[in-house]
Amino acid sequence: MTRQRKESEAPYHHLVEKDPEAAIALFWKAINAGDRVDSALKDMAVVMKQQDRAEEAIEAVKAFRDRCSKQAQESLDNVLIDLYKKCGKIEEQIDLLKQKLKMIHQGEAFNRKATKTARSHGRKFQVTVRQETSRILGNLGWAYMQRGNYVAAEAVYHKAQSFDPDANKACNLCLCLIKQTRYAEAKSVIDDILQGKLLGSDEPKSRNRAQELLRELETCQSSSMFSEPSGLSLEDAFVEGLDQLTSQWTPYRSRRLPIFEEISPFMDQLAC
Structure with missing residues (x-):
C-alpha cells in the first residue's frame, strides 16, 4: 500500500471509531463514485454489522459486488x-459454504495453485488447499449444528478432520456424537x-471445553436409557460420497467434477 493510499484511508478509519x-x-x-469500491463495500458491511445493520449490509453487498474486482469476490463471500451468522440465516450460510467448497474442488478458488495468500487481523499468511477445505467444512459443520442436524454436522466434521485436524473441530465433533448418544466414540x-494429540490441544480454551464435554458426557451416560444406533445411515452414505470426492479431487484442473452432482443430493437431504 502506498503512502498516498494510507493517508487517504486514514480519515475513514478514524471516523469509523469516532462516528460509525x-x-x-x-x-x-x-461506492457510488467508484472510489476503491472493493475496500469501501467490504469495510462498510463490517461497520454496518457492528451497528446492528447486518440485514442492510447483506443487501448492499449483494447489490454492489458486481462493481468489485474478481479478486475481491472471495473476501466478500467471507463477509x-x-x-448470515449475525442474522441467523443458516440456509443462506450453508448454501454459500457449499458453493465455496465447489469452487475449491473445481480449482477456481486457488487459481489451480497449491497455496494462496490469506489475510487475518492485518497479517498475511499462506494457506494450503487442504487447510482451506478443512476450514470451510468446519464452518459448514457449525451451521448444521445450529440447525440441530447433528448427523450432517458429524459427517462434515469427520471429513474436515481428515484434511486438517485440530482440537476446536474435534470438540464440535464430540458434541455431535454426544447428541446422537454415541458416547464411546x-x-x-x-x-x-x-x-494433546491434536493441534491446539494445549490451548486453555480447547482443554477447558474438552473438560466440559467430558462432564456432559458422563452426565448423559449416567442418565441414558438408550442404546447406540447401528446400521448404515444417511451420514454413512454422505461420508462415502465425500470420500469419493477426495479420491477424485485434482485441484489443479479446471474441469467440473461430476462427484459434486452425487454429493449434492446427500447435502440437500442432510439439510432437511
Whole structure:
C-alpha cells in the first residue's frame, strides 16, 4: 500500500471509531463514485454489522459486488458468511459454504495453485488447499449444528478432520456424537484432545471445553436409557460420497467434477 493510499484511508478509519454512521455515509459516497469500491463495500458491511445493520449490509453487498474486482469476490463471500451468522440465516450460510467448497474442488478458488495468500487481523499468511477445505467444512459443520442436524454436522466434521485436524473441530465433533448418544466414540475424541494429540490441544480454551464435554458426557451416560444406533445411515452414505470426492479431487484442473452432482443430493437431504 502506498503512502498516498494510507493517508487517504486514514480519515475513514478514524471516523469509523469516532462516528460509525458518518463513516457508513462516506463509504456509500465512495461506492457510488467508484472510489476503491472493493475496500469501501467490504469495510462498510463490517461497520454496518457492528451497528446492528447486518440485514442492510447483506443487501448492499449483494447489490454492489458486481462493481468489485474478481479478486475481491472471495473476501466478500467471507463477509456475507459472517453477516448470515449475525442474522441467523443458516440456509443462506450453508448454501454459500457449499458453493465455496465447489469452487475449491473445481480449482477456481486457488487459481489451480497449491497455496494462496490469506489475510487475518492485518497479517498475511499462506494457506494450503487442504487447510482451506478443512476450514470451510468446519464452518459448514457449525451451521448444521445450529440447525440441530447433528448427523450432517458429524459427517462434515469427520471429513474436515481428515484434511486438517485440530482440537476446536474435534470438540464440535464430540458434541455431535454426544447428541446422537454415541458416547464411546465421543470419549475417544475427548481423549485425543486431553492427551494433546491434536493441534491446539494445549490451548486453555480447547482443554477447558474438552473438560466440559467430558462432564456432559458422563452426565448423559449416567442418565441414558438408550442404546447406540447401528446400521448404515444417511451420514454413512454422505461420508462415502465425500470420500469419493477426495479420491477424485485434482485441484489443479479446471474441469467440473461430476462427484459434486452425487454429493449434492446427500447435502440437500442432510439439510432437511
